Amino acid sequence: MSAAARRRVCTVTACLLTALALGGLVWVAPLPEPWRDVPSDAADGTSRPLPSGSRHPAFTGPRKYELLDAWNNMHTESGRKALEDGMVTDGELSEAHTVYNECLSVYGLQSRPVDGGEGETVVTVRGSMDERERDGVIRQCGAESDYTTLRGVASQGDSHPSSRVEMRHP
Numbered sequence: 001m002s003a004a005a006r007r008r009v010c011t012v013t014a015c016l017l018t019a020l021a022l023g024g025l026v027w028v029a030p031l032p033e034p035w036r037d038v039p040s041d042a043a044d045g046t047s048r049p050l051p052s053g054s055r056h057p058a059f060t061g062p063r064k065y066e067l068l069d070a071w072n073n074m075h076t077e078s079g080r081k082a083l084e085d086g087m088v089t090d091g092e093l094s095e096a097h098t099v100y101n102e103c104l105s106v107y108g109l110q111s112r113p114v115d116g117g118e119g120e121t122v123v124t125v126r127g128s129m130d131e132r133e134r135d136g137v138i139r140q141c142g143a144e145s146d147y148t149t150l151r152g153v154a155s156q157g158d159s160h161p162s163s164r165v166e167m168r169h170p
Contacts, residue, residue, distance in 0.1 A: 057084050066156065070149050079146030088154040096147040103141035109134065 059067040067086055074080045082092035101111050108127035111120050122138055142148035
């Protein structure tokens with residue numbers, strides 16, 4: 001094959017590929033954009049928020065954006081119910097803590113209060129895992145039970161009884 005024939009074949013091939021690419025763009029253009037129907041209060045995608053057909057409560061006050069962020073990161077219906085009024089009671093936090101401990105127990109861990117009543121610690125009750133795995137389980141259970149988020153909301157309140165970080169364990 002001569003050089004001129006090869007050039008002609010390359011030119012025709014390039015034209016065909018360009019036409020196919022343009023045709024693909026014309027075909028894809030009318031399709032819906034995946035981000036167009038995302039609700040304005042959707043989470044950032046780093047966690048799996050609870051799907052909900054309802055909108056968030058109309059939070060007000062200086063903490064409304066913190067509460068909205070917490071609402072968007074909820075994973076359970078009980079977590080959303082606890083946050084609905086913008087406050088987290090000791091009972092609601094205790095319920096989330098129970099779910100958190102149930103999750104931890106699957107991995108041989110348990111959350112217990114620190115001596116003196118301020119805060120808590122996670123201890124190994126059976127099995128063994130390295131620190132990285134343990135930290136991953138604690139983060140996962142805290143998020144999936146909504147305990148971490150609800151505890152954060154409760155600890156930010158100034159005048160509500162749930163503002164204490166101290167947990168009472170049955």
